[in-house]
Amino acid sequence: MVASGSAVAQWEGSVGAGVFSMPEYLGSDDNETRAWPSASVTYGDTFYASVRDGIGWNIFRQGNWAVSPYVSYLSGRDNDGELRGLDKVDDSAALGVRARYSDGPWGLEAATRAPLGGDIDGFDAELKASWRTMLSEQMAFSVGPELTYSSDDWTDDMFGISPDESARSGLAVYRPNDGYFRMGLTSSLSYYLTRDWSVTGLLGITRLTGDAADSPIVDDVGNETQVMGGALINYHF
Numbered sequence: 001m002v003a004s005g006s007a008v009a010q011w012e013g014s015v016g017a018g019v020f021s022m023p024e025y026l027g028s029d030d031n032e033t034r035a036w037p038s039a040s041v042t043y044g045d046t047f048y049a050s051v052r053d054g055i056g057w058n059i060f061r062q063g064n065w066a067v068s069p070y071v072s073y074l075s076g077r078d079n080d081g082e083l084r085g086l087d088k089v090d091d092s093a094a095l096g097v098r099a100r101y102s103d104g105p106w107g108l109e110a111a112t113r114a115p116l117g118g119d120i121d122g123f124d125a126e127l128k129a130s131w132r133t134m135l136s137e138q139m140a141f142s143v144g145p146e147l148t149y150s151s152d153d154w155t156d157d158m159f160g161i162s163p164d165e166s167a168r169s170g171l172a173v174y175r176p177n178d179g180y181f182r183m184g185l186t187s188s189l190s191y192y193l194t195r196d197w198s199v200t201g202l203l204g205i206t207r208l209t210g211d212a213a214d215s216p217i218v219d220d221v222g223n224e225t226q227v228m229g230g231a232l233i234n235y236h237f
Contacts, residue, residue, distance in 0.1 A: 009044025013237060018200075020230030025077045026158065027208060027215070029223035038232045056098060067099045074115055077158065082221040085169030089157060092118025105132050107144075122153030122179075143187040150212070151179045159215035171216040180210035196236050203229045 016038040021031045040050035045066065049055040054072025061067075076089035096113025112125040130144030150158070161174040184206035192198045206226040213224040 013041030014234040015039045016234035018232030022228040023226045027218035027222040089119045120157045122151035124150040138192045140190045146184040148182040176211035180212035200232045
């Protein structure tokens with residue numbers, strides 16, 4: 001069922017760029033600085049697209065709920081630096097389903113996705129909560145926890161080490177038996193310079209658990225705790 005309203009749907013969004021300090025790979029103990037694009041667009045309550053959430057279409061809307069199939073970008077892993085000798089994990093696209101619930105400053109989101117090609121198999125599932133408030137007429141703050149589960153195949157592709165890879169890299173052979181959980185907390189602080197322009201600072205921390213944390217990729221040459229931070233400037237339209 002799709003709820004109808006009297007308001008005419010309009011295009012809205014933002015575009016910008018920023019600089020982030022983030023782990024070199026998932027599980028790394030070293031950060032690198034990267035330029036990062038920022039873009040998002042919505043068409044009423046129906047269509048959305050963003051660098052973070054991918055491209056989705058709300059096929060079900062009822063009250064505070066929305067459900068959408070979506071396509072997103074799935075980052076792989078390079079095989080340089082501490083991971084020299086391991087196989088490269090190619091980037092790919094992923095297809096999934098997302099459900100969102102919003103009620104004033106509160107938001108909940110559950111999503112699951114599976115890769116479309118590339119070097120990663122299996123699936124992952126994510127659960128998020130967020131709270132947003134205006135600290136002043138020009139300043140907004142948000143914070144929320146995240147919990148992600150990756151299946152055993154996904155974990156093996158990202159954190160497993162074959163005998164050939166072990167011989168080339170010097171890291172021990174490792175075959176994960178199960179999936180793993182990734183727990184995180186993210187926050188953002190946005191200041192609106194004008195009606196059209198804003199600057200945003202972001203800070204996040206993530207911790208790997210289970211068979212991912214036990215992998216030599218993380219345990220020997222990396223770290224199960226990941227920290228990222230950065231700043232963006234956006235133009236809103």
